Structures are given as structure tokens and as C-alpha cells.
Amino acid sequence: xxxxxIKVPATVANLVCGFDxxxxxxxxxxDIMEIQLLDRPEIIxxxxxxxxxxxxxxxxxxxxxxxxxxxxxxxxNGFKVAIHKNIKPGSGxxxxxxxxxxxxxxxxxxxxxxxxxxxxxxxxxxxxxxxxGVRHADNIAPCIYGGITLVKSSAPIDIIPLNTPDLFVVxxxxxxxxxxxxxxxxxxKDILLKDAVKQWGxxxxxxxxIQNNDFNLIGRSLHDCIxxxxxxxxxxxxxxxxxxxxxxxALGGGISGSGPSIFxxxxxxxxxxxxxxxxxxxxxxxxxxxxxxxxxxxxxxIQIIN
Amino acid sequence: xxxxxIKVPATVANLVCGFDxxxxxxxxxxDIMEIQLLDRPEIIxxxxxxxxxxxxxxxxxxxxxxxxxxxxxxxxNGFKVAIHKNIKPGSGxxxxxxxxxxxxxxxxxxxxxxxxxxxxxxxxxxxxxxxxGVRHADNIAPCIYGGITLVKSSAPIDIIPLNTPDLFVVxxxxxxxxxxxxxxxxxxKDILLKDAVKQWGxxxxxxxxIQNNDFNLIGRSLHDCIxxxxxxxxxxxxxxxxxxxxxxxALGGGISGSGPSIFxxxxxxxxxxxxxxxxxxxxxxxxxxxxxxxxxxxxxxIQIIN
Numbered sequence: 001x002x003x004x005x006i007k008v009p010a011t012v013a014n015l016v017c018g019f020d021x022x023x024x025x026x027x028x029x030x031d032i033m034e035i036q037l038l039d040r041p042e043i044i045x046x047x048x049x050x051x052x053x054x055x056x057x058x059x060x061x062x063x064x065x066x067x068x069x070x071x072x073x074x075x076x077n078g079f080k081v082a083i084h085k086n087i088k089p090g091s092g093x094x095x096x097x098x099x100x101x102x103x104x105x106x107x108x109x110x111x112x113x114x115x116x117x118x119x120x121x122x123x124x125x126x127x128x129x130x131x132x133g134v135r136h137a138d139n140i141a142p143c144i145y146g147g148i149t150l151v152k153s154s155a156p157i158d159i160i161p162l163n164t165p166d167l168f169v170v171x172x173x174x175x176x177x178x179x180x181x182x183x184x185x186x187x188x189k190d191i192l193l194k195d196a197v198k199q200w201g202x203x204x205x206x207x208x209x210i211q212n213n214d215f216n217l218i219g220r221s222l223h224d225c226i227x228x229x230x231x232x233x234x235x236x237x238x239x240x241x242x243x244x245x246x247x248x249x250a251l252g253g254g255i256s257g258s259g260p261s262i263f264x265x266x267x268x269x270x271x272x273x274x275x276x277x278x279x280x281x282x283x284x285x286x287x288x289x290x291x292x293x294x295x296x297x298x299x300x301x302i303q304i305i306n
Numbered sequence: 307x308x309x310x311x312i313k314v315p316a317t318v319a320n321l322v323c324g325f326d327x328x329x330x331x332x333x334x335x336x337d338i339m340e341i342q343l344l345d346r347p348e349i350i351x352x353x354x355x356x357x358x359x360x361x362x363x364x365x366x367x368x369x370x371x372x373x374x375x376x377x378x379x380x381x382x383n384g385f386k387v388a389i390h391k392n393i394k395p396g397s398g399x400x401x402x403x404x405x406x407x408x409x410x411x412x413x414x415x416x417x418x419x420x421x422x423x424x425x426x427x428x429x430x431x432x433x434x435x436x437x438x439g440v441r442h443a444d445n446i447a448p449c450i451y452g453g454i455t456l457v458k459s460s461a462p463i464d465i466i467p468l469n470t471p472d473l474f475v476v477x478x479x480x481x482x483x484x485x486x487x488x489x490x491x492x493x494x495k496d497i498l499l500k501d502a503v504k505q506w507g508x509x510x511x512x513x514x515x516i517q518n519n520d521f522n523l524i525g526r527s528l529h530d531c532i533x534x535x536x537x538x539x540x541x542x543x544x545x546x547x548x549x550x551x552x553x554x555x556a557l558g559g560g561i562s563g564s565g566p567s568i569f570x571x572x573x574x575x576x577x578x579x580x581x582x583x584x585x586x587x588x589x590x591x592x593x594x595x596x597x598x599x600x601x602x603x604x605x606x607x608i609q610i611i612n
Contacts (some may be wrong), residue, residue: 021507152511152526160514160523172555193532196502201327203506204513205458208466211517217466221458226499 002037002110003036005306007274008102009298010087010095012171012263013138013152016222016254017058017202020124022149023094023142026263029294032084032305033062035106045068049085049152061096061127061130062103068126069130071109072167073114075158079107088291092257097139100127100151101141105302118157125154132180139257146301148210164299165218168272171243171263172279175289178234183258184231195225215251215267222252235260244282308343308416310492312611314408315452316393317400318477318569319444322528322560323508327457327529329448331599332358332475332569336609337404339368348384349373367402367433368409374432375413379420383507396598398563399481406433411450411608423450424463426463431460438486445563452467452607456507456514470605471524472579477562477569477584478547478580481595484491484540488509489564493538500532521557528558528571541566550588554580575600 015022038044043057043066057063066079082101087095104120115123121144125135137159142151147164181258194223202221209217229236232238232255245253245264253264262279266272276292313361316318336509349363349372363369363415366572372385376415395399421429427450431441443465447455462469502582515523538561540543551559551570553579568585572578582598589596 018506018510020503023509150507150510150514158511160511162514186497189499190496191499191502193493193497196497196505196532197326199502200324200506200509201456201458204324204327204456204509204522205464205466207513208468208517211514220464226502241427281598291395 003034003105004304005032005034005108006102006106006134006302007136007305008098008302009141009143009171010104010138010171010293011097012169013094013257014227014255014260015148015206016224016228016252017199017206019224019227020136020138021207022147022148023138023151024169025142025146025298025301026171026276026293028293029086031087031102033099033106034082035103035110035162036080037079037110038078040078041070044078044080046082047085048082050119051089053085053089059130061099061131064120065100065103065123065127065129066107069104069123073111076106078109081106088173090177091116092255092259092261093171093173093176094129094143094257095140096123096131097143100131101140101143102125102302103127109304112141118159120144121157121159136236138302142301145179147297148208162207163174163213164297165210165213165215167215167251168269169263169280169297170265170272170275171261171278171293172283173261173291173293174236175282176236176260178259178275183234188221188230189227189228197276198225218265222254228254231255232258233258235262237286237289238262241279243281244278245275307339310412310415310610311340311414312408312608312612313339313593313611314339314404314411314608315449316477316590316599317403317445317448318475319400319563320452320533320561321512322530322534322558323505325530325533326442326444328512329444330454331448331452331458331476331607332477332599333460333604334599335399337393337408339405339408339412339450340388341409341416342386343416344384346384346385347376347382348472349376350386352388353391354388354430354435357391358397359391359395361393365404365436366479367437368434371406371409371429371433372413375429376408379417379565394479398482398484398561399477399479399568400445400449400563401432401508402433402437403449403476406430406437407446408434408608415610426450426467426522427463427465448607452605453603456513468513469519470523470603471516471519473521473557473603474572474575475601475603476551476566476572476581476585477579477599478582478589479567479597479599480542480589482566483541483566486564488541489537492540493533494536497532504531524571525557529559530560536559537565541568542594543592544568547588551581554584556581
């Protein structure tokens with residue numbers, strides 16, 4: 001009986017100025033998935049968490065990915081999957097991407113590593129399409145590759161894995177709902193060329209900073225004059241969280257994905273801990289329940305744990 | 307008598323997708339400047355070329371830079387400068403930047419290296435302001451630093467020197483006039499967010515490619531969906547030159563600065579030579595006089611030759 005257990009990392013998409021192109025895997029939170037190869041063409045999904053996600057394969061993010069793999073590879077096998085999700089759906093921390101990427105990764109291992117990373121991404125994007133209506137790779141790419149990835153294009157797939165700077169990541173997930181579709185609709189379709197130029201100066205600086213492990217340059221580049229000013233109004237206390245984190249020594253940070261989670265980068269664990277406490281206490285004060293995750297940038301992506 | 311002779315490289319600004327932020331120094335063409343420190347506060351500029359540029363210091367690009375240095379440093383010295391310009395004014399190859407950067411660089415050496423590179427850029431931008439009305443560092447930064455530079459911000463000055471990929475550069479300067487002000491006016495003030503996202507994916511890819519010496523990635527990233535489609539209509543045979551160059555094996559290329567020069571990058575000298583011949587013959591055929599320069603990316607910027 002072929003069976004594996006994998007650990008699938010949460011991911012932070014956009015990375016402030018890198019709207020729709022950059023993403024980063026983090027060590028926490030993460031999902032656990034057990035995937036078994038069946039000798040009959042059945043797909044069985046069970047969730048051992050209590051988020052009430054659909055388990056019918058065609059309606060489940062992992063299920064649809066496995067159905068597509070089964071279909072395109074004309075498999076006679078099926079898969080039985082048990083998902084224990086710790087990455088909360090709707091958190092902006094790549095919950096659907098984790099299920100989708102985990103399914104593609106797990107199936108690939110069980111089938112004898114017949115897929116390239118980009119092929120796994122290709123299949124996993126069907127899960128994102130089911131979850132949000134958009135076949136995007138912003139979260140899937142770092143989940144599969146680890147570290148920080150650039151999605152230069154998702155059709156055709158052109159993913160550039162960047163360096164993994166040795167940095168701490170603090171993410172706070174306030175228990176409020178921000179729908180990805182709302183977060184997308186609120187954006188203006190037109191932007192000023194002069195703002196775009198400022199943005200691409202920051203993106204170029206961020207990529208150079210990541211590649212050179214220049215933490216100061218990473219910090220100087222984490223500015224977003226286009227998306228953050230619009231989307232941050234959907235997230236309670238965004239400005240306060242950010243200002244206080246910067247005061248405590250964060251390199252920079254912003255909205256994770258389309259929110260409501262907020263992430264901050266820090267060089268030292270001590271700084272990261274203070275930021276985590278500050279985030280928690282800001283939400284406690286206004287009685288919004290929140291979860292805070294302190295970890296590092298995850299260098300490997302999905303890993304087999306047995 | 308303190309006197310130096312320097313070689314000042316031409317520069318290619320924008321680098322296709324890097325509008326207003328990237329620039330690159332090239333080995334050819336280049337200006338020669340002789341700068342002498344005077345023990346009286348006079349500024350004397352002479353041009354040994356025949357472009358008919360003004361020699362009155364306050365109206366000369368090198369002159370204004372030296373006047374500003376003299377003023378801000380409260381110098382009792384003056385400078386005598388002889389400029390032999392090979393970089394044609396109005397070519398889009400950083401002619402004014404060369405005079406401005408050369409003046410700042412030369413003065414600095416003669417004054418005992420009291421200025422940082424960014425201070426030289428600060429002074430040299432007064433020359434660009436005189437030439438085009440805009441205090442920009444797109445050409446000055448690579449002229450001073452060499453290689454490829456990112457101007458993350460020009461006020462305050464934040465320049466990131468990037469790698470110098472070992473590539474050949476072919477630039478063709480057709481003898482037509484494209485005014486920088488026209489080239490700027492023709493641009494739309496608003497752009498689509500989705501085009502901006504495509505553009506910053508390419509910029510991120512280009513910077514990663516430059517930093518990793520990944521020539522294929524550099525080539526895949528040299529696309530501009532915003533500025534080139536608009537500005538290229540001002541340059542005769544732009545599409546033909548580009549298409550033919552790509553066919554001959556160019557990695558990519560586009561408008562140099564705001565034109566009319568066009569540049570192409572190539573991995574091999576053989577390919578670069580074919581591109582150079584093709585450019586020349588396309589302009590010969592329609593009886594537009596052109597100059598073609600084949601060289602490499604210049605790694606050092608301005609150099610003292612004695």
C-alpha cells in the first residue's frame with residue numbers, strides 16, 4: 001500500500017509591491033495531508049479538521065486536482081486523501097493553494113515522480129480555480145518550490161525561484177472575513193504611470209535585495225503605492241499594526257495575499273516576538289480574535305514527513 | 307598643474323521594461339574629456355567636436371555641473387574642460403549624461419576624491435536638468451557606477467548597482483530627430499493595472515536574470531507592453547529592426563532611452579555582428595543615414611586614461 005504523509009506550508013502572496021507576481025512559503029502554519037494510492041480509480045477526500053469544507057472530490061480543492069491528474073494521465077489508480085488543515089480558509093495565507101499543491105505533490109510522489117514542478121503547478125491551479133475562480137500560481141508556486149518565487153507568467157507557466165533570505169516572518173490573522181472577490185473588485189482598473197514607475201522601482205529593488213541577501217534593501221523596497229492603500233481599508237487596524245511593527249524594528253510588510261492576514265519581516269527572532277505580541281494586543285484591545293504565527297521563510301516547500 | 311583625461315561611456319536607459327528605473331553603460335560610443343583644476347574660480351568649457359553645443363558654462367551641461375560643485379563646496383578653484391564628444395546629442399545614448407557625469411567625476415578626482423558616487427550623481431543631475439528639464443539619474447547612474455544600475459529613487463538618491471552580464475550590445479542611431487519632450491508627451495498618464503502587473507513581472511524577471519547571469523531569463527523578460535508600443539511609432543523601421551534582430555539571435559532589446567537609437571543584446575560576438583549589419587542595411591535601404599555601435603556592457607563606468 002503506497003501512502004505518504006506530507007507537511008504543506010502556508011504562503012504569503014503579493015509581498016507588498018509584488019502584486020500578482022511574488023509569493024513566499026513560511027514555516028507556520030502548515031497543513032498535514034496523508035495521501036494513499038488506490039488500485040481502483042476512486043478519489044476519496046476526508047477532512048480531519050473542522051472547517052466544514054466539502055469532501056465531494058469535484059467540489060474539493062485537493063479532489064479536483066486529483067481528478068484532473070487522473071483524467072490527463074489516464075490513470076487506472078485513484079487516491080484516498082486525509083487533510084488536516086491548520087491554515088484557515090479565507091485567512092489570506094494560501095489555504096486553498098496548500099490543499100491543491102499538496103494533492104499534486106502527493107500524487108506525483110506516489111506515481112513515481114513523473115511530473116516536473118511546473119507540471120505540478122499546472123494541475124494545482126485547477127484547485128485555485130475552484131476556490132477563487134482564477135487560475136493563479138502566486139501561492140502554489142512558493143508552496144511547491146519553497147522560498148520566494150516570481151510568477152513571471154502563469155499561462156504559459158514561467159516560474160523563477162528566487163533566494164530564501166534568512167528572515168523571520170510574523171503573520172497575524174484577525175478573525176474577520178475579506179472575500180478575495182471583494183478585495184479584487186475594490187481595485188481600480190487604471191493606475192497612474194508615475195505610480196507604476198515607483199512600484200516597479202520597488203519591485204526591482206526587492207528582487208535585487210532578495211538575490212543579494214541585502215535585508216536593508218528588502219526593507220527599503222517593501223512599499224506599495226497601488227494596491228495596499230485601497231485594500232488595507234478592508235482590514236481593521238491595518239495602519240496601526242504596520243506602524244507599530246515598523247517601530248519595533250520590522251523590515252517591512254503588508255497584506256498577505258488579499259487579506260485579512262498581515263505579515264511582517266524581521267531580521268531577529270527577538271524583534272519578531274515583539275511584533276507578534278504587539279499584533280495580538282492590538283486586536284485583543286478591540287476584541288477581535290486573532291491568530292499569530294511566528295516562523296521563518298520556508299526554504300523547501302512541501303516536505304514528506306513519512 | 308592638475309589635469310586628467312577621462313573616457314566617458316554612452317548609456318542605454320530604460321532597458322525595455324525598466325522605464326525610468328534601469329540603465330546600462332556600454333563600451334562604445336564614448337566621449338573624451340580633459341579636465342584641469344585652475345587656481346582661480348573660472349570655469350572654461352571648450353568643445354573639440356563639431357556639434358555646436360553652447361560653451362558658456364551656465365548653458366553647458368558640464369559647465370552647470372561644475373558651477374554647482376563650485377558653489378556648494380565654496381571652492382576657490384575653477385576648472386578648464388575640453389570635451390570631445392562622440393556620443394551624438396539627441397541620439398538617446400546618454401550624451402548629456404556623459405558630459406554631466408564626466409564633469410562631476412573629473413572634478414571629484416581633481417579635488418582629491420571628496421565626493422561619494424551618489425554625491426557625484428547629485429551634482430551631475432543638474433546637467434540633465436539643463437538638457438531636458440528633468441533631474442533624472444537613469445543615464446548618469448550607470449555612467450558613474452558602470453554596468454547596469456537600478457535608480458530606485460532619484461530624490462533622495464537611492465541607486466542599486468546590479469551585476470554586469472557578459473553580453474554584447476549593438477546600438478543603431480538613425481539620423482532622425484526624436485525630442486525627449488515629445489517622447490515623454492506621447493505617453494499616456496494612465497495605464498491598465500493588468501498591463502502594469504505584466505510589466506513588473508518582466509522587471510522582476512529581468513533583475514533576477516541580471517543578478518543570476520541567466521541570459522535566457524534576461525531575454526524572456528525584455529518585453530515592454532506600456533512604453534514601447536507608443537514610443538516606437540516615432541522611430542522609423544523599429545518593428546523591422548527588432549524582428550530581424552530577434553531572428554538573427556538577439557536576446558532582446560528595444561528603444562535606447564527615449565530614442566531614436568535602438569539597442570539589442572546578444573550572447574555571441576558573431577550574432578552581434580550580424581545584427582549590426584542588418585540594422586545598417588535596413589536604414590541604408592530607405593536612405594536614412596545611421597551609425598551602428600557594437601561593444602559590450604561596460605563594467606566600470608567612467609575611467610581615467612591619463
